[in-house]
Amino acid sequence: MISSTSETILSIENLHASVEDQEILHGVNLVVKEGEIHAIMGRNGSGKSTLSKVIAGHPSYKIESGSIQFKGKNILELEPEERARIGIFLGFQYPVEIPGVSNLEFLRVATNSRRKELLKSELDTFQFEDLVKDRLKIVEMNPAFLERSVNEGFSGGEKKRNEILQMALLEPIISILDETDSGLDIDALRIVASGINRLSQPNSATILITHYQRLLNEITPDFVHIMADGKIIKTGNKELAIDLEKSGYDFIDKNTKEKERAK
C-alpha cells in the first residue's frame, strides 16, 4: 500500500454538480495521493463521466456545492486549459474529430503549453518531431497518424491510442482515463494498458473509469470505487472489482439496501 506520508494530489469534497438544471453528482468524496491508481466503476448514468468532465472543467457543468482541490489549491475557478497546464489530464471516452487540424501541430501546441507551465523551453517543429516519434513507441502507433487531422477517420482503438500519446507528451500529474478500454480489442487493450503502466510515476496518479474488470487485470488498482446515483457508494481494493465482475451490480444494490435497512 501507499505510505501515509505521500502527498495528496486530488481532493474532492461533497461535490454536487448539475447540467441543464439537473443535478448529476450528489456529493462525491474522493482523495487521490501520489503513486496511487484508482478505479471508478459503476453503471451507465451513475455519474462517472460527469465526474471526469467536472474535474477537467467542462463548461456545461455547474458546480452547486463542494470543492475540488489539486495539490491543496482550489481549481474550480480555473479554465479547462489552465487545469490542463498544471497537470490534469482527461482521456476522453469519445475523442472528437477535428477536421483540417493537423494532429502533429495540435500535439505540438498542446505539449508546448504544458512545457511553458513547467518552465521548459518550447519545442520547434523539428525538436517536437524527435520527441513525438519517441513517444509513439509507447503506444505502438504509426507515425502516419501524425500527418492526419486530429482523430479524423481514426478507428476506435486508434483514437484511444492517440489519447494515451497525448498523455505521454503532456506528462500529467493526474490522469483521468474515461473508459479508455471500451471498444478496444485484446491487442489494443494490452498496448494501451502497458502504455499507462509505463507512464505512471511515483509522483503522479491515475484514475481509471471503467466498466470491466479486464482492464484491471492489466493495471492493478490500489483502490476500487463503485459509483451509483452520483455518489461513491463503496470503496475497496481490487477484490471489489472481482466481486463486481462475478455478481454484477445487483450485488451492490443488495448490499446498499441491506445497509440502509440496518440503519
Added chain:
Amino acid sequence: MTQSNTVEEIVSQPYKYGFITEIETEKIPKGLNEDVIRLISTKKNEPEFLLKFRLRAYEQWLKMKEPDWSGLTYSKVDYQDLVYFAAPKQDIKKKSLDEVDPKLLETFEKLGIPLSEQKRLSNVAVDAVFDSVSIATTYKEKLAEHGVIFCSISEAISEYPDLIEKYMGTVVPINDNFFAALNSAVFSDGSFVYIPKGVECPMELSSYFRINSGDTGQFERTLIIAEESSSVSYLEGCTAPMFDTNTLHAAVVELVALDNASIKYSTVQNWYAGNEEGVGGIYNFVTKRGECRGKKSKISWSQVETGSAITWKYPSCVLQGDNSIGEFYSIALTNNCQKADTGTKMIHIGKNTKSKIVSKGISAGQSKNSYRGLVSISPNAEGARNYSQCDSMLIGDKASANTYPYIQSKQPQSNIEHEASTCRISEDQLFYLQSRGIDFEESVSMLVSGFCSDVFNELPMEFASEADKLLALKLEGSVG
C-alpha cells in the same frame, strides 16, 4: 451559454490598418460628368481610343440602374458626392524608388509591404497602388529579362497601347453591369500583367491596394494576359483607413488565358469593415472575370475575404476553350454588421471543360454571409463537369449564412455535383482542445483554420500563412 458570447467577443478585433497617411493630395472636384472623365483622361495623358472607351462606358452607365437583386441593403451612394481622382502630390514621372515620397514608402512598410530595395520581399514583385495611382512596381527589370510585363495600368496604356486596345473590356464589357460601367468610365489605375508565350513567370506578382482619402472612390482596373503555354501566379491585397463614411470600391479585373496557359489569382481582402454598429467601412462592389480562351487553359481564383462593410463579388470563369479548367476557392469571414454576398460563376462553353468550387463562409456577430454561385453548361459543352462544395460555419446565434447555388444545364452529357453543409463551432471540439492546455482563443482559431484548410492548401505558400494569421487576428481578442 456564455461560451458563445465569448466566442463573439474574441472575433471582434480592432482593425490594425486604420491609420491615415498625412500627405498632400491632389484631388479633382467632387462629382461626375463628361468633363470629369475628360479631365481624368487628360491628367493621365491617355490616347484617344481610351477616352472614347471611357465616354462610351459613361454613356451606358447613365442609362443603367443600380442593381438591387442581391438582398443587400445599404445606404445608396451619392455618385455626385465622390471624388474620382486623388493622387499624392509628387513628381508623376518618378524614375526610381528614391524619388517616391518617403511617407508613402513608410505607409506600405507599416502595412507589411516594404518596397525599398533592401527590405522588399525576396520572391514577390509588388505593384503598390495608393488611392488612384500606382506608387511603385518592384523587380520590373528582372521580370523584363523574361519578357514579362508587370506595371501599372497607366504605364501600360502609354507603353503598350496595342495590348490594352486589344484586350481591355473584352472579358468584362463596358456595359456588363452598373459598377463595371462606372469603373470603365472613371478607372484611375491598377495593374497590368503580360506573360509572353511559353514563359513561366519566375516570381509571384502582387498588387497592393490602399485607399487613403475618405471621400474618394477607388476604381482600379487590372488586366492579366497569359499567352499560349505561359503561367503566372498573382496576389492582391487591400486595406483602408477607418472613416465613419462609406467608401466605394468598384474594381474590374479581367484575365485572359490562351492555349495551355494558366493563371492563378489570389486575393486577401481586408478593407476597413466599419465599426461594431456598422458605421463606416468599404463597399466592395467588384467585377472579376477570367476567360479561358484557349484549349486546356486554366484559371484559378482563390480569395480570403475578411474586410469591407459589404462585399458583393463573384470572381468567375468563362470556359471557352475545350478542356479548359476553372477553379474558385473562397474563405469569407464576416463579423459584427458585415455583409458578404460572394461566390462565382462557372460558364461552361467548350467541350470537356471542368470547374471546381470550394467555398467556406464563417459568420460571427450579426453578420450576413451568403454564397451565391452559378454553374451554367451550354449545349455544346459535352462532357463538362462541375463539383461544388459550400460549407458555412456560424459563430454565436445572431449571424446568418445562406447558400444560393444556381445550376443551368443545357447539355445532358454533363456532370454536376453540389455539396453543402452548415455547422456551428462545437463546444465538444473546443473543450477537447482546451483540455489539452490550448487557450480558448487559440482553440477557436484552430477550429476555424481547420474548417478552412481545403482552401488554405490552394493559396500560394507565403500567402497561406499570412491569410491564416489574418484570420487568427480577426478571431483574436480578450477572453471575457
